[in-house]
Amino acid sequence: MSPESKLAEMVEKVRAYSPHADLAPLEKAYTYSLKAHEHQARASGEHYFVHCAAVAETLIDFKLDLATVCAGLLHDVIEDTPVTRDDLAAEFGNEVALLVEGVTKLDTIQFVSRDEAQAENWRKMLLATAQDIRVIMIKLADRLHNMKTLNFLDQERQKRIAYETLSLYAPLAHRLGMFRLKSELEDLAFTYLHPAEHAALDAQVKAMMVGRDAALERFKAALEKKLVDTRIPYRILARSKSLWSIYQKMERQKKTFPEIQDAMGVRLITDTVANCYALLGLVHTEFKPVAGSFTDYISVPKLNLYQSLHTTVMSPQGDLIEIQLRTEEMHRTSEFGIAAHWRYKLGAAAPDAHLEEKLNWLRQWIEWLQDLKSPREFLESLKTDLELHQVFVFTPAGEVKVLPARATPLDFAFAVHTDIGMACVGAKVNNKMVKFDYELQSGDICEIVVKKGSLPKKDWLNHVRTARARSKIRHYLREKGIVV
Numbered sequence: 001m002s003p004e005s006k007l008a009e010m011v012e013k014v015r016a017y018s019p020h021a022d023l024a025p026l027e028k029a030y031t032y033s034l035k036a037h038e039h040q041a042r043a044s045g046e047h048y049f050v051h052c053a054a055v056a057e058t059l060i061d062f063k064l065d066l067a068t069v070c071a072g073l074l075h076d077v078i079e080d081t082p083v084t085r086d087d088l089a090a091e092f093g094n095e096v097a098l099l100v101e102g103v104t105k106l107d108t109i110q111f112v113s114r115d116e117a118q119a120e121n122w123r124k125m126l127l128a129t130a131q132d133i134r135v136i137m138i139k140l141a142d143r144l145h146n147m148k149t150l151n152f153l154d155q156e157r158q159k160r161i162a163y164e165t166l167s168l169y170a171p172l173a174h175r176l177g178m179f180r181l182k183s184e185l186e187d188l189a190f191t192y193l194h195p196a197e198h199a200a201l202d203a204q205v206k207a208m209m210v211g212r213d214a215a216l217e218r219f220k221a222a223l224e225k226k227l228v229d230t231r232i233p234y235r236i237l238a239r240s241k242s243l244w245s246i247y248q249k250m251e252r253q254k255k256t257f258p259e260i261q262d263a264m265g266v267r268l269i270t271d272t273v274a275n276c277y278a279l280l281g282l283v284h285t286e287f288k289p290v291a292g293s294f295t296d297y298i299s300v301p302k303l304n305l306y307q308s309l310h311t312t313v314m315s316p317q318g319d320l321i322e323i324q325l326r327t328e329e330m331h332r333t334s335e336f337g338i339a340a341h342w343r344y345k346l347g348a349a350a351p352d353a354h355l356e357e358k359l360n361w362l363r364q365w366i367e368w369l370q371d372l373k374s375p376r377e378f379l380e381s382l383k384t385d386l387e388l389h390q391v392f393v394f395t396p397a398g399e400v401k402v403l404p405a406r407a408t409p410l411d412f413a414f415a416v417h418t419d420i421g422m423a424c425v426g427a428k429v430n431n432k433m434v435k436f437d438y439e440l441q442s443g444d445i446c447e448i449v450v451k452k453g454s455l456p457k458k459d460w461l462n463h464v465r466t467a468r469a470r471s472k473i474r475h476y477l478r479e480k481g482i483v484v
């Protein structure tokens with residue numbers, strides 16, 4: 001595609017969701033980046049600018065604002081060309097310059113090890129993200145295109161980059177509710193980390209889908225009949241699980257693909273919350289719900305903003321069908337997460353409570369991480385806190401705390417309150433005293449025993465998993481002059 005028609009296509013797409021914006025900066029950023037990268041090529045042999053355009057296109061798919069799209073086009077100019085931050089500020093304003101600076105890597109020369117370089121680059125990028133969440137969206141779009149073009153690198157780098165994607169970028173996308181991006185990153189990483197397993201599973205899933213199409217058609221027809229007299233608007237989507245999530249389930253349960261056959265997934269999308277419940281009622285009168293399968297994430301949204309009703313039903317033919325019911329808006333949030341909320345925020349008069357809460361959590365977490373000076377410790381905490389496997393632990397008053405798997409009573413104590421953590425002398429789980437290395441399980445009720453004037457011990461650092469607890473303990477020890 002010629003540069004001109006590519007630009008025209010981008011302009012048209014942005015115009016579709018921001019009809020009143022002046023799109024001159026987009027054209028300017030496009031030409032500027034094209035020129036700045038003029039003499040560079042990607043490992044694929046393609047013109048380097050192809051990468052910049054691909055990143056901007058992903059941001060356009062998220063329907064992000066013009067400054068973010070421009071920053072996407074320009075995201076590598078500071079790192080890879082003589083253009084400076086000041087040049088960008090002069091040409092495109094401070095907002096775009098700050099975004100590009102946020103995703104720019106530090107000069108590698110100043111680091112002694114790869115661990116240190118990786119840690120410091122993450123630290124810098126997260127600090128910029130705490131200032132402006134759009135930085136991480138650009139970084140994720142950048143990583144997506146790098147993963148799509150990973151086949152041009154040598155095997156060692158492929159594995160290293162795929163591993164970083166799987167252990168850091170995908171979990172971060174998950175935390176931000178960006179599920180579509182998360183699955184794409186995971187499946188791409190999967191192909192490089194376990195090529196044989198990926199190919200085998202891919203073939204098995206494709207074969208299974210053939211049989212499922214017929215079952216899906218039967219379900220659609222039955223539902224259609226039921227809904228013909230109602231005025232509820234809806235559309236139905238078949239849901240495909242990512243290969244990586246299927247693979248993980250197989251590994252966890254030590255089963256083969258035919259053995260873990262789960263239910264067919266279907267989404268029903270409608271206009272209002274009231275109609276989500278109305279549709280649920282109709283579905284349950286037509287198909288027998290499986291006991292205990294219903295969960296209401298509309299009245300109780302997940303931490304990452306996700307909302308839907310979940311239920312599993314049995315069709316007359318004996319097919320198990322997992323159904324998610326949601327509004328169009330919830331559907332967008334479930335695919336794009338924080339990126340969707342960011343977009344609503346621009347047009348909305350009132351602040352979005354979910355988004356503010358999410359951003360506070362992110363800023364707070366980044367602050368705790370900054371206290372961890374050693375690169376190894378920083379990267380380990382980053383990975384632990386992003387782990388997908390979490391435990392839900394209750395206070396004696398019934399309040400729930402979400403902690404990473406293998407978290408201990410000390411992590412719990414600091415999650416409740418810094419003062420509780422600091423003065424902790426013991427812990428009871430389900431009414432029994434436990435040691436500080438006890439690994440909390442979901443559903444545990446944890447009670448912290450405190451003693452006034454008691455203070456943290458150095459060996460506590462061996463018994464904590466969360467950045468929050470680690471940073472508070474370290475901070476105290478350092479103030480006391482205890483070298484850690």
Ligand code: MN
Pocket residue numbers: 051075076142
């Ligand atoms: Mn890049």
